[in-house]
Amino acid sequence: MADEVSNSSSRPLLPASASATALLLLSTFVAVSGSYVFGCAVGFSSPAQSGILTDLGLTLSEYSLFGSISTIGAMVGAVLSGKLADLLGRKGAMWFAELFNLVGWLAIALSKNALWLDIGRLSTGFGVGLLSYVVPVYIAEITPKNLRGAFTAANQVILFPRAVFVIFTSELLNKKGRNVISGTIPCLIQLVGLFFVPESPRWLAKVGKWDGSEASLLRLRGRNADIFEEAAEIREYTRSLEQLKESGLMDLFQRKYAHSLIVGVGLMVLQQFGGVNAIAYYASAIFLSAGFSDRVGTTAMVIVQVPVTVLGTLLMDKSGRRPLLLVSVAGTFLGCFIIGLSFLLQDLKLWDSSPVLALVGVLIFGGSFSLGMGGIPWVIMSEIFPINVKGVAGSMVTVVNWLGSWIITYSFNFLAQWSSAGTFFMFAAVCGVTIIFIVKLVPETKGRTLEEIQESMLSFN
Known part of the structure; x- marks a missing residue:
């Protein structure tokens, strides 16, 4: 590594x-391929519904279990995501996740009954739950501070082939096997x-x-880049954290991490x-019920x-994270x-x-x-936790996201039966609370290194 740095010193050095x-x-493209996997896994159940019901003779309740069981797998994947990403590395965790995704897609493609269909869906859910944490973390950790927000948010951009996938394959690819092939391609990529x-x-x-860290940084920033300052900051911050013991879940509830x-x-x-997710999963039903x-x-x-997006x-x-979040939430x-x-x-027959x-x-709303609320929370999640608690904290945050997703998708139909108008007014009230939350508590992280952000979060307490 020293030879590489000395050899590069004879050439003009550029800011990293x-x-x-x-x-x-x-590297970013490869990472966000995992988000395309996420999109295909979520979007698969809608266009494939008629084909699977016909091929396997499932009841609607059996198909509903198949559609929702991926969320359970995702929560399990989210629980383990931080530990696996710390143990195997960010790349190793992505490899591990994709093995579950491939096995899951093959189980769905070859299934002859509801049991194997559910096992396959559970397996892809586990892989997706793991990817939903490790992808934004990996991108945030490899990207320079002036590009980190846009690159991490690319994770959200690539989710929208999911929407195209759902709409346009509902007629063109309504056979179970052909949809599965579409899902395996990004896994292999x-x-x-x-x-x-x-x-x-x-x-x-x-x-x-340490040598591997500097070599990786030099590859990412370019042979002619001056990585001295960034490498020194990473080294100093990491050494300060070495004095802390490996953190568990209960350690996360210390005041300094509050x-x-x-x-x-x-x-x-x-x-x-x-x-x-009420709107994303049930948009068709919302439009039909509204006429x-x-x-x-x-x-x-x-x-x-x-x-x-x-x-x-x-x-x-x-613009920064906070202004974009506030505009986004005001719109929702x-x-x-x-x-x-x-x-x-x-309901009142007035218009x-x-x-x-x-x-x-x-x-x-969409x-x-x-514009912001879809991707920025994941960007901020990848920025604010010190690396000694990032694994356990990331797991908790990701589990909370998937649990919230399950609660809303499961309860929405019951809420809509009670009152469609009242349900969306409640969602509007939550959006109003979100505006206050952002103004009072969410920091601006634009243009700051991860180490600077995490030090400021600790000093807040």
Whole structure:
């Protein structure tokens, strides 16, 4: 490693964060392939429903179990995600997750009964739960501070092929096996791609591989980059943490970690209870109950969400996390309020155009959520926890997110039977609380190294 640095010293050195290198772009692409796996796993059940019901003769309740059991697997994967990412490394954890995803897809493709179908779905859920933590953490740890927000948010951008997958394959790929092939492709891309990208330099430093950490950083920043300052900061911060014992779950509840924990868990709870999965999973049913075409409505959602997500990614390292979050949540509040108002007007028979109002509300909600609230909580989660507790903290935050997702997706139909208008007004109220939460507690992390962010979170207490 010393030879590499001395050889590079004869050439002009560039600031380490001057630009994104080809290897950094490749590493990010390989990592976010896991998010495409996530999208396919979630989106698979909708277009494949008619084919699976016909092929295997399942009842609707059996298919409902198949559709929802992945969330249980994801929660198990989330519980273990931090420990596995610390034990195996970020790359090793992604490899491990993809093995479960491939086994799960094959079990679904070859299943002859409901049992193997559920086992396959549970396996893909486990893999997705693990990836949902390790992907944003890996990207945050390999990216320079001036690009970290946009690169980590790319994890959210690539989720939107899921929406396209659900809508446009419902007719073109409604056979079970052909949908499974679509799901295995990104798994194989990530498995192969991981051979060509470096391990996280911060994880290598954490496990005492100092030369490997510097070599990884030099590869990521470019041969002509000056990595001295960044490498020294990682080394100094890691050595300060070596004095601390390995942290368990109960250690996370120390006062010094309180601010990080409240922000990380709070954003995930508010993200889920703001109604995103109610709209994402049941958009078609919402449009139909409001009296609007589900095909037109879901297609319009994709047309709005994809460019807005890209816009949010581009703005994150310019406007900052907090301003983008506040604009995003204000939009979700307005969207939920408009949807609730459309159902209220429909119930009271006061306005014939309430279905159009429901469409407007869903589009405002979807576009606003995609702008910031969809991706930024994951970005912040990957930034605010010190590396000695990042594993256990990340597991807790990810479990909370999946648990919230299950609660909302399970309870939404019951809430809608009680009152569709009341349900969306409740979601709007949660969005209002989220605005206050962001203003009072969420830090701005733009343009700061991970070590600077984590030191400031500790000093907050």
